[in-house]
Amino acid sequence: MKKLFILLAILFLGSITLLAETEEGAREHFINGNDYLRFGFFDMAIECYQKTIELDQNNVNAYFNMGLAYGHKGNYDKAIECYQKTIELNPEDAVSYNNMGNAYGQIGNNKKEIEFYQKAIEIEPDYALAHYNMGNANADKGNYNKAIKCYKKAMKIDPEDTSVYYNMGLAYHEKENYDKAIECYQKTIEIDPDYTDVYINMGVAYGIIGNSDKAIEFCQKAIEVDPEEADLYYYLGLSYALKELDISAANNLYRAGLLYLKQKNRPEILKTIDIMKMYTPDSPLIQKLTDKLYEE
Numbered sequence: 001m002k003k004l005f006i007l008l009a010i011l012f013l014g015s016i017t018l019l020a021e022t023e024e025g026a027r028e029h030f031i032n033g034n035d036y037l038r039f040g041f042f043d044m045a046i047e048c049y050q051k052t053i054e055l056d057q058n059n060v061n062a063y064f065n066m067g068l069a070y071g072h073k074g075n076y077d078k079a080i081e082c083y084q085k086t087i088e089l090n091p092e093d094a095v096s097y098n099n100m101g102n103a104y105g106q107i108g109n110n111k112k113e114i115e116f117y118q119k120a121i122e123i124e125p126d127y128a129l130a131h132y133n134m135g136n137a138n139a140d141k142g143n144y145n146k147a148i149k150c151y152k153k154a155m156k157i158d159p160e161d162t163s164v165y166y167n168m169g170l171a172y173h174e175k176e177n178y179d180k181a182i183e184c185y186q187k188t189i190e191i192d193p194d195y196t197d198v199y200i201n202m203g204v205a206y207g208i209i210g211n212s213d214k215a216i217e218f219c220q221k222a223i224e225v226d227p228e229e230a231d232l233y234y235y236l237g238l239s240y241a242l243k244e245l246d247i248s249a250a251n252n253l254y255r256a257g258l259l260y261l262k263q264k265n266r267p268e269i270l271k272t273i274d275i276m277k278m279y280t281p282d283s284p285l286i287q288k289l290t291d292k293l294y295e296e
Contacts, residue, residue: 246282
């Protein structure tokens with residue numbers, strides 16, 4: 001009986017040693033995976049996380065981070081598998097539901113995308129990012145009223161997030177509520193003056209509502225950011241035309257026409273030519289643009 005006790009003790013100590021070695025090995029692979037993930041070596045990160053899971057099958061963080069790595073690689077089906085496992089191990093993890101929604105959105109499953117954002121919000125009602133992502137998902141479907149409601153909720157939780165104001169501005173823009181869109185764009189600039197994309201939409205919005213001075217100001221700023229955006233030159237030219245600055249109007253409308261031509265956007269070229277005929281009828285650039293159109 002004494003010998004049996006000694007043997008069991010040895011086996012027990014051996015099991016403790018093996019367990020400790022397994023835990024240490026899993027931890028080491030996980031840390032290495034995080035380092036690879038941080039520096040963008042996604043395949044190597046995934047390999048480390050897989051080794052972690054081989055040693056520790058219930059390592060929720062390894063599954064989660066492996067989902068991140070697959071997402072960065074654009075393999076969203078695999079990312080979904082990882083987040084699903086994360087949720088099985090920790091069903092109250094709002095971030096995993098949010099990331100699952102992102103992955104479904106990337107593969108075009110808008111219904112599932114919204115479903116998982118909603119679940120994230122149910123778990124964590126003040127999860128600003130989930131509200132924001134829900135807004136984007138609704139905007140993608142053309143549900144701009146729902147999108148705006150989501151953005152407003154996100155804004156209350158995190159009033160300094162420029163992306164929320166900017167995307168809410170885009171939603172108002174799509175609804176043709178340009179005054180509200182401009183309010184949102186302006187708030188974006190107040191928080192972050194270097195948020196350059198907003199200048200483009202500000203210039204266009206001011207151009208549409210006929211505020212020539214503001215349209216000129218913001219279109220010029222936007223052109224510095226994106227000199228190949230045809231609509232900017234169109235609204236800049238139209239704004240100059242409304243101020244009866246014919247040469248500047250014609251030059252910018254002609255530039256817009258050339259960019260529309262480059263895009264093979266015939267309807268916009270014809271519209272630009274009509275505007276030039278209306279506001280700058282004596283400009284030789286009208287015929288020049290027309291000739292280029294019919295050379296194509």
